[in-house]
Amino acid sequence: MDIGNPRWWGWGTLDATYSLEGRLGFWPKLHEWLDLPDDTPEQETPPVALEDITLPASRLDESGFESLRRLLGEEAVVTDKQARIQHAYGKSYRDLVRIRAGHIPNPPDAVVYPEDEAEIAALLSWAAEHAVTVIPFGGGSSVLGGVEPPTGERPTLTLEMAKLNRVLSVDPESLTARVQAGATGPGIEAQLHEHGLTLGHFPQSFEFSTLGGWIATRAAGQNSIGYGKIEDMTQAVRMVSPAGIIETKDVPASATGPSVRELVVGSEGIFGVITEATMRVHPRPELQDYRGILLHSFEEGIAAFRELMQCKDLRLSIVRLSDAPETAGYAALAHEHHGLRRLFDSLAQLYVRAHRHDLDGGSALMVLGFDGDRQWIPRQWELALEICREHGGLLLGRAIGRSWKRDRFTQPYLRDTLLDRSILVDTLETATSWSNLVQLHTALARSLKAAIASNGGGPGYVMNHVSHAYEQGASLYATFLGRQIPTSDPLAKQAQWEGIKGAATDAILSSGGTLSHHHGIGRDHAPWLKGEIGQTGIDALRALKLALDPTGTMNPGILLPA
Numbered sequence: 001m002d003i004g005n006p007r008w009w010g011w012g013t014l015d016a017t018y019s020l021e022g023r024l025g026f027w028p029k030l031h032e033w034l035d036l037p038d039d040t041p042e043q044e045t046p047p048v049a050l051e052d053i054t055l056p057a058s059r060l061d062e063s064g065f066e067s068l069r070r071l072l073g074e075e076a077v078v079t080d081k082q083a084r085i086q087h088a089y090g091k092s093y094r095d096l097v098r099i100r101a102g103h104i105p106n107p108p109d110a111v112v113y114p115e116d117e118a119e120i121a122a123l124l125s126w127a128a129e130h131a132v133t134v135i136p137f138g139g140g141s142s143v144l145g146g147v148e149p150p151t152g153e154r155p156t157l158t159l160e161m162a163k164l165n166r167v168l169s170v171d172p173e174s175l176t177a178r179v180q181a182g183a184t185g186p187g188i189e190a191q192l193h194e195h196g197l198t199l200g201h202f203p204q205s206f207e208f209s210t211l212g213g214w215i216a217t218r219a220a221g222q223n224s225i226g227y228g229k230i231e232d233m234t235q236a237v238r239m240v241s242p243a244g245i246i247e248t249k250d251v252p253a254s255a256t257g258p259s260v261r262e263l264v265v266g267s268e269g270i271f272g273v274i275t276e277a278t279m280r281v282h283p284r285p286e287l288q289d290y291r292g293i294l295l296h297s298f299e300e301g302i303a304a305f306r307e308l309m310q311c312k313d314l315r316l317s318i319v320r321l322s323d324a325p326e327t328a329g330y331a332a333l334a335h336e337h338h339g340l341r342r343l344f345d346s347l348a349q350l351y352v353r354a355h356r357h358d359l360d361g362g363s364a365l366m367v368l369g370f371d372g373d374r375q376w377i378p379r380q381w382e383l384a385l386e387i388c389r390e391h392g393g394l395l396l397g398r399a400i401g402r403s404w405k406r407d408r409f410t411q412p413y414l415r416d417t418l419l420d421r422s423i424l425v426d427t428l429e430t431a432t433s434w435s436n437l438v439q440l441h442t443a444l445a446r447s448l449k450a451a452i453a454s455n456g457g458g459p460g461y462v463m464n465h466v467s468h469a470y471e472q473g474a475s476l477y478a479t480f481l482g483r484q485i486p487t488s489d490p491l492a493k494q495a496q497w498e499g500i501k502g503a504a505t506d507a508i509l510s511s512g513g514t515l516s517h518h519h520g521i522g523r524d525h526a527p528w529l530k531g532e533i534g535q536t537g538i539d540a541l542r543a544l545k546l547a548l549d550p551t552g553t554m555n556p557g558i559l560l561p562a
């Protein structure tokens with residue numbers, strides 16, 4: 001996708017930011033948690049200026065460019081510096097430390113903008129013939145190296161999906177919509193709203209990610225409990241592979257052998273380019289009613305969460321349970337108020353304390369909510385609150401739900417604010433059964449803290465939440481912070497991160513978690529995939545890759561280990 005005024009070295013756009021101004025409690029807390037030096041300046045490690053970055057010359061020669069321009073048109077082949085830089089990496093911590101330092105030794109040789117599926121098919125044939133690599137690029141919000149070009153002599157083209165951005169048709173009777181793969185979250189919702197419909201997929205990267213990227217990575221939106229993961233929403237897909245087009249039938253279910261649709265979902269661009277999909281959509285809800293509930297501990301919260309998920313009479317839209325460190329993190333990030341609002345704040349604190357809750361390291365915040373009509377929602381709340389109260393839950397009201405909803409897409413900007421101050425911050429995610437969740441949470445937090453310390457990051461701060469859940473279990477999402485090692489060398493910072501990520505991934509797998517619940521595999525998880533699906537599983541995927549992409553044109557090094 002093309003972003004106007006992009007913050008090419010970080011998240012989103014340059015006119016948006018996450019300021020710590022007015023959040024007076026946050027920085028002192030972070031000092032304490034990370035044992036930071038007293039004099040950490042606000043802009044200790046600012047990103048490099050665009051004009052100071054030097055890129056290597058293109059590996060595609062002039063005759064290659066000429067034939068490519070004949071194929072797609074002059075304007076569809078972009079080679080300017082900013083476009084190559086913006087498509088060199090995704091948005092992981094590893095990506096950001098390198099791009100902020102201007103370390104971009106291997107950008108794509110050009111970014112191409114096909115108009116339609118026929119041009120994509122022609123491009124893939126051209127690329128196979130000219131021994132050129134192609135990387136499908138949606139929003140570029142991959143956090144696992146999914147859009148990073150491979151190293152080597154072979155030229156690489158990044159295939160921008162920006163021009164395939166329309167909802168093609170809507171079937172209001174069947175509640176489905178055919179949508180092009182380059183459409184972004186806001187673009188899809190705006191077009192569906194014209195029909196009174198919603199897709200219901202709201203990942204935190206919603207504004208800057210695309211349908212094709214979501215399907216290719218098996219993404220999960222924040223309302224996944226109500227609307228499902230992207231694979232639950234995808235009724236049929238169309239993919240152009242170098243070997244030909246795969247189109248699955250637009251039917252709600254079928255028994256025609258193993259699901260070919262499921263082979264495309266999660267394929268991360270290694271088999272071909274997803275061009276469109278028939279998505280299951282929903283009438284827009286009359287009301288979204290989200291409220292905060294405080295539990296005395298994460299374990300008590302998990303017990304309540306499980307009961308909510310296993311109750312047959314409830315149809316929840318979201319449940320998010322933060323552990324004690326994340327709850328304390330939210331409390332520290334709260335804005336300082338003045339006058340009457342300050343009085344309300346202190347009354348609220350008294351109320352919370354009177355119920356023996358501790359927002360600084362004990363209690364666990366749950367945000368719970370329903371999407372639906374005005375008559376139905378109050379009855380659902382009665383039932384949900386009964387379950388929460390049985391577990392000691394304290395209802396905090398709608399203000400918490402409203403502020404979570406308001407801020408949910410702005411938090412990624414905080415990462416840039418922290419990187420400015422030399423703070424290491426990253427996230428990872430997994431899933432397991434309910435019976436194993438608390439054990440996995442303990443093992444993951446312990447391993448992250450130990451790995452941050454042993455990799456020079458100080459005591460570290462680790463927080464978790466659970467927000468995608470099923471009757472049988474749930475995902476666990478960790479955010480970890482530490483001190484960056486004091487160096488201007490991005491590769492040394494990358495090595496520090498690799499030490500932590502490796503230890504945490506080992507801990508997840510040895511504690512019964514999956515390698516990924518919704519970020520996918522990319523380049524960063526590929527070495528661990530065999531541990532999850534076995535050598536036979538890897539061989540089966542390789543055979544499929546060979547059948548669909550015999551010349552190895554599509555996104556090499558992603559998903560399958562090298």
Ligand SMILES: Cc1cc2nc3c(=O)[nH]c(=O)nc-3n(C[C@H](O)[C@H](O)[C@H](O)COP(=O)(O)OP(=O)(O)OC[C@H]3O[C@@H](n4cnc5c(N)ncnc54)[C@H](O)[C@@H]3O)c2cc1C
Pocket residue numbers: 011090091092135136137138139140141142143146147161181182202203204205208209210211212213214215216217218219220221222267268269270272273274275412518519520522555558
């Ligand atoms: C701040 C932040 C918040 C995030 N929040 C969430 C979240 O809440 N839930 C979640 O699931 N993920 C989240 N992510 C991860 C990321 O947004 C998802 O992986 C998303 O699905 C990627 O979509 P994209 O369009 O940006 O894909 P890209 O990053 O462009 O691509 C991802 C992978 O898919 C392939 N691909 C892209 N388009 C196509 C296509 N049309 N055909 C074939 N292959 C394709 C690419 O080659 C690449 O391997 C977050 C990331 C960030 C940085």
